[in-house]
Amino acid sequence: xxxxxxxxxxxxxxxxxxxxxxxxxxxxxxxxxxxxxxxxxxxxxxxxxxxxxxxxxxxxxxxxxxxxxxxxxxxxxxxxxxxxxxxxxxxxxxxxxxxxxxxxxxxxxxxxxxxxxxxxxxxxxxxxxxxxxxxxxxxxxxxxxxxxxxxxxxxxxxxxxxxxxxxxxxxxxxxxxxxxxxxxxxxxxxxxxxxxxxxxxxxxxxxxxxxxxxxxxxxxxxxxxxxxxxxxxxxxxxxxxxxxxxxxxxxxxxxxxxxxxxxxxxxxxxxxxxxxxxxxxxxxxxxxxxxxxxxxxxxxxxxxxxxxxxxxxxxxxxxxxxxxxxxxxxxxxxxxxxxxxxxxxxxxxxxxxxxxxxxxxxxxxxxxxxxxxxxxxxxxxxxxxxxxxxxxxxxxxxxxxxxxxxxxxxxxxxxxxxxxxxxxxxxxxxxxxxxxxx
Amino acid sequence: xxxxxxxxxxxxxxxxxxxxxxxxxxxxxxxxxxxxxxxxxxxxxxxxxxxxxxxxxxxxxxxxxxxxxxxxxxxxxxxxxxxxxxxxxxxxxxxxxxxxxxxxxxxxxxxxxxxxxxxxxxxxxxxxxxxxxxxxxxxxxxxxxxxxxxxxxxxxxxxxxxxxxxxxxxxxxxxxxxxxxxxxxxxxxxxxxxxxxxxxxxxxxxxxxxxxxxxxxxxxxxxxxxxxxxxxxxxxxxxxxxxxxxxxxxxxxxxxxxxxxxx
Ligand SMILES: Cc1cc2nc3c(=O)[nH]c(=O)nc-3n(C[C@H](O)[C@H](O)[C@H](O)COP(=O)(O)O)c2cc1C
Ligand code: SF4
Ligand code: FES
Numbered sequence: 001x002x003x004x005x006x007x008x009x010x011x012x013x014x015x016x017x018x019x020x021x022x023x024x025x026x027x028x029x030x031x032x033x034x035x036x037x038x039x040x041x042x043x044x045x046x047x048x049x050x051x052x053x054x055x056x057x058x059x060x061x062x063x064x065x066x067x068x069x070x071x072x073x074x075x076x077x078x079x080x081x082x083x084x085x086x087x088x089x090x091x092x093x094x095x096x097x098x099x100x101x102x103x104x105x106x107x108x109x110x111x112x113x114x115x116x117x118x119x120x121x122x123x124x125x126x127x128x129x130x131x132x133x134x135x136x137x138x139x140x141x142x143x144x145x146x147x148x149x150x151x152x153x154x155x156x157x158x159x160x161x162x163x164x165x166x167x168x169x170x171x172x173x174x175x176x177x178x179x180x181x182x183x184x185x186x187x188x189x190x191x192x193x194x195x196x197x198x199x200x201x202x203x204x205x206x207x208x209x210x211x212x213x214x215x216x217x218x219x220x221x222x223x224x225x226x227x228x229x230x231x232x233x234x235x236x237x238x239x240x241x242x243x244x245x246x247x248x249x250x251x252x253x254x255x256x257x258x259x260x261x262x263x264x265x266x267x268x269x270x271x272x273x274x275x276x277x278x279x280x281x282x283x284x285x286x287x288x289x290x291x292x293x294x295x296x297x298x299x300x301x302x303x304x305x306x307x308x309x310x311x312x313x314x315x316x317x318x319x320x321x322x323x324x325x326x327x328x329x330x331x332x333x334x335x336x337x338x339x340x341x342x343x344x345x346x347x348x349x350x351x352x353x354x355x356x357x358x359x360x361x362x363x364x365x366x367x368x369x370x371x372x373x374x375x376x377x378x379x380x381x382x383x384x385x386x387x388x389x390x391x392x393x394x395x396x397x398x399x400x401x402x403x404x405x406x407x408x409x410x411x412x413x414x415x416x417x418x419x420x421x422x423x424x425x426x427x428x429x430x431x432x433x434x435x436x437x438x
Numbered sequence: 439x440x441x442x443x444x445x446x447x448x449x450x451x452x453x454x455x456x457x458x459x460x461x462x463x464x465x466x467x468x469x470x471x472x473x474x475x476x477x478x479x480x481x482x483x484x485x486x487x488x489x490x491x492x493x494x495x496x497x498x499x500x501x502x503x504x505x506x507x508x509x510x511x512x513x514x515x516x517x518x519x520x521x522x523x524x525x526x527x528x529x530x531x532x533x534x535x536x537x538x539x540x541x542x543x544x545x546x547x548x549x550x551x552x553x554x555x556x557x558x559x560x561x562x563x564x565x566x567x568x569x570x571x572x573x574x575x576x577x578x579x580x581x582x583x584x585x586x587x588x589x590x591x592x593x594x595x596x597x598x599x600x601x602x603x604x605x606x607x608x609x610x611x612x613x614x615x616x617x618x619x620x621x622x623x624x625x626x627x628x629x630x631x632x633x634x635x636x637x638x639x640x641x642x643x644x645x646x647x648x649x650x651x652x653x654x655x656x657x658x659x660x661x662x663x664x665x666x667x668x669x670x671x672x673x674x675x676x677x678x679x680x681x682x683x684x685x686x687x688x689x690x691x692x693x694x695x696x697x698x699x700x701x
Contacts, residue, residue, distance in 0.1 A: 137579065175471065260642030
């Protein structure tokens with residue numbers, strides 16, 4: 001395996017991930033020795049509004065997929081409204097391919113706790129919750145331990161560090177539902193209901209948890225906060241691009257030599273990221289990939305040099321999403337990949353709106369038929385027609401996202417579909433066999 | 439129902455309710471469903487009635503929630519819930535084969551339990567561990583980078599009454615004990631939080647940075663919060679001593695001036 005080039009290495013920006021190399025950084029004593037809770041002390045010397053201004057200044061954009069400017073989101077919280085405010089951290093990490101928040105919470109849970117205290121102070125919230133997906137029991141264990149330690153050390157609870165600021169923090173385990181990552185479904189779930197999205201507007205900034213002003217932020221977003229408080233907005237902007245500043249944890253998986261987490265300057269290209277990951281596995285050629293999870297349209301080897309930032313990915317007809325870079329090779333079938341993802345959306349559709357509930361059900365059936373060798377040419381039209389009825393017509397972005405693998409795989413790999421339909425490729429499974437069906 | 443749920447369980451239910459702001463006790467419902475699952479191994483009609491009674495809501499309201507979420511089991515679940523990720527990435531890298539091997543070995547399909555009631559098998563959707571693909575979990579503890587043989591090994595150990603060692607955590611606990619953790623109770627066995635460093639995929643980028651001496655420059659923790667102090671240092675430094683890239687067909691055009699951001 002050859003070494004990465006200097007150009008690729010220069011894209012590495014170990015900021016949020018740096019402490020991960022210290023095996024016990026999840027313990028509060030070690031965390032404190034590694035500058036932990038220094039940002040909190042510094043933040044408490046500033047006014048809440050100054051912290052919101054700092055976030056705006058840094059250009060930090062949400063790491064949960066949509067890239068909404070964090071400072072602006074915090075600034076939407078009405079002040080002096082006499083209502084309680086809430087901070088909710090989205091740790092539901094369920095978008096297929098995404099695997100950055102769990103290792104972050106495992107290795108460095110206190111950086112999340114510290115970021116939460118600073119963010120809560122800035123938006124004047126006295127209650128915060130981390131909604132973590134139920135299956136992530138190992139990370140929840142570390143988080144609960146960190147929260148307990150933080151209470152014991154006086155970073156949480158009443159009159160934190162003598163400032164008069166109070167904050168309670170709850171770790172709330174979900175129960176297995178991808179849709180609960182959607183922020184309003186998450187809020188309903190956290191209130192003890194089925195996790196189904198709410199109509200927007202009103203937005204969580206005015207009517208969030210318990211109908212009160214609420215900020216919902218992703219784990220990585222909140223973990224960025226202490227570093228920005230310490231290093232400043234100008235420093236943050238030395239990384240990334242003008243409109244997508246900062247470091248970002250790229251998670252590369254699949255047919256590469258060294259899959260894993262690579263924190264890089266926003267805007268790194270796939271070519272560079274592949275170099276960092278040691279290249280493709282022997283005998284595998286890059287065929288298709290997702291830039292940010294299954295809800296972001298597939299790209300191909302044509303896009304090796306497209307910068308992976310919010311703007312450039314949009315210009316390439318896809319989205320940066322969660323920077324979950326899933327790499328598939330010439331030995332992987334894009335039709336099968338699409339089928340499995342659609343089974344996922346079908347299973348995870350919350351059932352609230354017809355286009356998504358019915359559309360995914362039918363798309364899964366049609367894809368299965370194609371893979372069983374019983375597909376017809378009309379099936380491709382049926383799929384595209386279903387996507388037309390989903391995109392922009394679904395109640396929430398889960399339905400929109402489901403169209404991404406379908407339309408992009410038909411766009412780039414129509415021949416693969418035709419090979420099944422016209423009998424050039426052996427059926428993937430018999431008609432009765434339901435892979436991944438629940 | 440009163441004998442199923444002891445006073446200790448009631449106290450726990452009340453402790454869960456106390457975590458949320460006054461008047462917002464309904465937020466306790468999800469953890470409380472994990473709690474009843476820790477008693478019975480699934481969410482039974484009595485379990486739902488218990489939650490309804492504790493929260494002062496109807497059984498129908500509880501049922502509507504309990505049936506929505508995958509992790510609440512409607513039928514008695516084995517001591518060992520074996521979940522194999524068969525979402526796309528794990529599936530193509532061997533998860534599909536592992537699932538099939540387990541299904542054949544155990545003689546059960548998705549969401550079914552072996553006749554002796556000890557092992558429940560299920561497909562799982564992406565478990566946020568694709569860099570360790572393919573993965574499976576037993577009672578939500580991860581076994582990373584498995585293949586069909588390794589999956590069979592793990593399950594055979596369970597059948598023999600052994601507790602195989604998960605990749606990231608402590609020794610396995612039973613499904614009921616895991617449910618209690620999900621309700622918010624710490625596992626108080628020694629080392630339960632899981633000691634030890636993260637796996638290599640987690641550390642991959644860091645290892646490279648360490649090996650080549652890449653750091654982010656210009657970080658001054660005393661930067662004033664109000665000030666928009668421009669003119670910080672360059673974004674990174676890669677020391678010139680970093681090993682040179684091999685010249686074996688690396689793509690051209692990949693050498694912007696080191697130590698300077700491209701934009
Ligand atoms: C179906 C669906 C699932 C989502 N899952 C997550 C998730 O697991 N984690 C997350 O942070 N955001 C998720 N989001 C995005 C959230 O709705 C929200 O935009 C995000 O939490 C905001 O945080 P940020 O501004 O810090 O990115 C999801 C959105 C949709 C539509
Ligand atoms: S798009 Fe799907 S997940 Fe979203 S509200 Fe409609 S049915 Fe539910
Ligand atoms: S696909 Fe299995 S963990 Fe993501």
